[in-house]
Amino acid sequence: MPTVNVKKYDLERLVNMPLDDKFIEDKFPMMGVEVEEIREEEGEKLISFSVNPNRPDYLSVEGLARGFRGFIGIDPGMSKYDVEKSDVKLYVENVKTRPYIAMALIKGIVIDNYVLESIINLQEKLHWVIGRDRKKVAIGIHDFDKVKPPFYYKEVDNISFVPLGYNEEMSAEEILEKHEKGIKYRHLIKGKYPIILDSEGNVLSFPPIINSELTRVTERTRNLLIDVTGTDKVAVEKTLNILVTALAERKYSKIHSVEVIGKEREIYPKLKEETIVVNPDYINKILGTKLQPGIMINYLRRAKLDAVFSENKLIVYIPPYRVDIFSEVDIAEEIAIAYGYDKFKGVYPEIATIGELDKLEKRCDFIREIMIGLGFYEVINLILTNEKVLFEKMKLKGDYIEVLKPASIEHRILRTSILPLIMETLKINEHKELPIKIFEIGDCVILDGNRVREIKKIAGAIMSNETNYSEIKSHVEALLRELRIDYEIDRYDHPSFIKGRCAKIIKDKRVIGYFGEIDPEVLTNFDLEFPVSAFELLIE
Template sequence: MPTINVKKVDIERLVNMPLEDEFIESKFPMMGVEVEEIFEEDGEKIIQFSINPNRPDYLSVEGLARGFRGFIGIETGLKKYDVECSNVKLFVDNVTTRPYIAGALIKGIIIDDYVLESIINLQEKLHWVLGRDRKKVAIGIHDFDKVKPPFYYKEVKGDEIKFVPLNCDEEMTPKEILEKHEKGIKYGHLIKDDKFPIILDSEGNVLSMPPIINGELTKVNTETRNLFIDVTGIDKYLVEKTLNIIVTALAERKYAKIHSVEVIENNNSTIYPNLKEDVIITTPDYINRVLGTNLTPGAIINYLRRCRLDAQFVDNKLKVIIPPYRVDVFGEIDIAEEVAIGYGYDKFFGEYPSIATIGELDKLEKKCDFIREIMIGFGFYEVINLMLSNDEILFKKMRIEDDNYIEVLKPASIEHRIVRKSLLPLLMETLRINKHKELPHKLFEIGDCVVIDESMETKSRVVKKIGGVILDSETNFNEIKSYVEGLLRELKIEYELENYDHPSFIKGRCAKILRDGKIIGYFGEIHPEVIVNFELEHPVVGFELEIE
C-alpha cells in the first residue's frame, strides 16, 4: 500500500487541535488508515501513514485532516466547495494520444514549505495510484501568474517546438527530452507515433508536455499564490476524479478558492471541475442486515456524517450523498462499510457459528506444517511474500522469457499486477531487500502459485509449492542438493535426478526432480546474471518443489 509522510505540526493546524501520539495511533486505524511509525527528522515529528489504494483522497495531509475532523466529531457531514467562474478557457485541438483533459484554478493559496511539499507528494502519489505510473492519468500543477490564458492542448512533432523542462536550464525539443531528460527516459514509452501532447498559453509558452514533464517557466514555489492545474489521460472518469481530489484537497488550505476552467473541443464546452455529488439509495434494513446491527435511521445518518457523507431518510429509504472526491463508493455495500467505520470497528464482536461440527486442518495444510518443521530444523527462516508481483521481478531479472501468465485486469499498483508462477523470484527479491544482514541467509517459503490450465473451468490451476534459497560466500550445488534430498527423504518421496537446463541457473549446475517421470521440482546454483540483477554480491543456490 502507498505510504505518505506527514509533518505532525501540519496536520495539527489542519485539524485545528493538538494531537497526542497515542491519540493518533489509536484513532486513525479506526478510520481505515494505518499509522506505520512516528519519528523525528530534522527536529520535526513525522507521521508515516499507510493508505489503502481505494482511498486516494487520503493521499494528502489535507484529505486526511478533512476525514479525521469528521471521524472525531469536529466537523461532520458533507463538505461543500464553491466554484467561482474564472472565464479561463482551454482549447483542445484533436489530441489522439491522450485525448482527455480537465483543468481548474486555485486562487489565493498561501504556499509555505509544508504546502509545497504536500502538493508535490499528492501529485506523485496520484500518478502512481490512479494514474498507473502516468499511463492513465498525468497531472500538471503550474504557477498561473507566469502564463497568459487562454490555453491550448494539442500535439506537435518531436522537433517542432522547444522549451525548458522542469529543473533544467537549457531548451530542449520534445524528442530531445525523451533522449536526455530523466523523466523523458523513464516515461518516453507512453508517447507513440511521434505525437507529443503539449499545453501552451496564448503567447506560445509551454506549460507542460504530458505525461512526461512540466515546463520550468511555471514551476511552483513559496511565492506562488495562484495555481493552474491540468489533468490529462486516456480515461475520462479518472481524469475528472483526479482533478476533484486535487482541488478539494488544496481548498482545505487557508484562503484557497476553486475557480473553473472551460475546456472547449470541437465546439463542445465543458466546465471543470465538476463537483456534483453522487447519490446512492439504500435502506436501514439492508445496512443492519449486512452489519448485524439494529441501528435506527437517525443513527445511521449520524455515522455517515462522521465519514463526511450525508443522507436523508425518506419513505423508509436512505438517500446517501457522496462527495465528488470519493472514487471508492459505488453501491449499497460501500455505504454499509462507511456506516461500520462511523459506528466503530471496535464495537463489533465475533460470534461462534451454531453448527454441530468441529473443524480441523486440511491434509495439505498438515503436510505444509510438517515441511515447515523440517525446513526450520535445517536452519532456514520462513518468509511470506505476496502472490502478486510484476514482470521485472518474475521474468526479466530471472532471465526468463514468458508471456503465458495471468495478469490482474485492474491492479492496485503496477508493482503488483501479475500472479506468480514460481516462488524463487520473490525469494530472490527478499534476499535483495535484506542483503545488508549478516551472512548466511537461508530462506524458504510455502505458498500458492497459479499456472494457466485450459482444462480447468477457471482456465487456471493453483499449485502449492515450497521454495528455498541460500545466500553465502561459500554455498554451492552440493549444499542445496543435500537439503533437497533430506526434505524428499523426510516426505518419503521416491524420486530421480537429471540434468536440467534452466535459464535462471548455471548450465550444468542445475538438476530436475522427477517422480514417475514427471518434473515436480528443480534445484541448483543461481546464474551470476540473475544474482547481479537482484543486486547481490555472493553466490546463491535455490530450489523449488511442488508439494501436492
C-alpha cells in the same frame, strides 16, 4: 503508509476551531488516520499523520480537515462543489505515450506559505500513491495568468524551454540527460516528447518530467491551471477530482471547467457523485449490530457521504474525490468507523469447538522438517512482487493478478511462483559462506481460466561452486520419497534452466514441479556470481 505533515495552525483554520493536542491524538485515529507525532518546528506545531494509501483524499491538510469536520459532527454530509463554466479549451493531438489528459481551473485562491506547501506536498503524494511514481499519472500545477488559452497537448520531436528551478533554456533532450527530474523519469518517455503549450507557443509542461519556470506558482498567484496526464483515464480523472476539491476547501477558491477536445469532447472536472444501493440488513449482519436505517444515514453523513432510505434500501451517494468505495462492504466499513470501533464487543460462539491445523498446513510442517533435515534453511518472502523479478529476470512470460492500489511499485503483483524470490534472497545473502541452501513454502496466486486460485508451493535452491543437476535431483527425490509420492521424471525445457540440465516431475500424468541448473543468463540478471541449482514443487 504515506506520511502527511500538517501545520497545526493551518489545520485549525480549515476545521474552523481550535484543536487541543490530546483531542487530535484521540479523534484522528478513530477516523482511520494515525497521529505519528506532534512536535515544535521553527516556532510552530507540526503534526505528522500516517494515511492509509486507499484514502488519497486524506493526503492533504484540506482533505484531512474536511473529513474531520464530518467525523466530529460540525459539518456532516457530502461536500458539494460548484463548477463554473469557462471558455478555456485544450486541444489534444494523438499523444501515444500518455494518451489521457484532464484539466481544470481554480480561480480566486489566496496562496500563502501554508497553501503553497500543501499544494506541493499533495502533488508529490498523489504522484506516488495513484501515479505509481508518475508512470500512471503525472500532475502539473501552473499560474494561469502567465499563459494564454487555448492550450494544446501534443507530441514533438524536440522543443526548448526553461524548466522549473532553472534560469536558462534547455531542450527536451538536454532535460532528460542533465536535469535531476529528467534523469529520474526519462524511462517513462518513449519516442516523441509530450508537451503542453499555450496559444503563443509557450511551454507549460513536459509531462511527466517537469513544468516550465514560466508558470511557477508563487504567493502572488491567484488563478491555478491544473493538468493531469497519464496512461489510465479513470486514474487521471479521479486525481483531478481530488486536487480541485481539496483546493476548493480554501477560502474564496472557485472551480472552473476546461473543455478538452480530442477524439471526443469532454468537460473537466467531472464532479458527479456516484451511488451504491445497500441493504440495511446486510450492514447489520456484517457489523453484528441492530442499527435502524435512519441511524445508518446519520453515520454515513459523518463519513461525509449522503444517503436516502427508499423501498427498504439505502441509496448511498459517493463524493467524486472518493476512490476507495466500490461495494456494500465499503459502505459497512464507513458506518463502522463513524459508529466507533471502540463500541464493538466480542461475541463468543454458541458452539464450543476445538481447533486444529488444516491438513494442508500439517503437510507443510512435515515438509519443513524434511527440508531442514536435508540441510536447508527456511526463508519467508512477501507474496507481492513485480513483473521484473517474477518474469523478466527469469526469462519468462505469463499472466498475473495486479494489486489495484499498491503501496509500492516494487510490490504490485501477486506471485505465481516462489523460485524468483528465492533467487532474490540468494543475491541478498551472497556474502554468506558457501554453500547456501534455502527453501520457502508459501502461497502463490494463479489464473485458472476465469477463476483466481490460491495454491501452495515449495521452492528451494543451492548456491555453491560445485552444485549441479545431480545434487538438486538427489534432494528432490529424497523429499518426494519422504512424502510417499509416486512420480516420474522426464526431460524438460524450461527458459530459466540450462537446456538439457532440467527435468520435470510428473504425477498421475500431470506436471507438479521441475528442477535443474539455473541458466547463466538468469544468474546474471540477478547479479549472482556462483552456480545455482533449484527446484519448485506444487504441494497437493
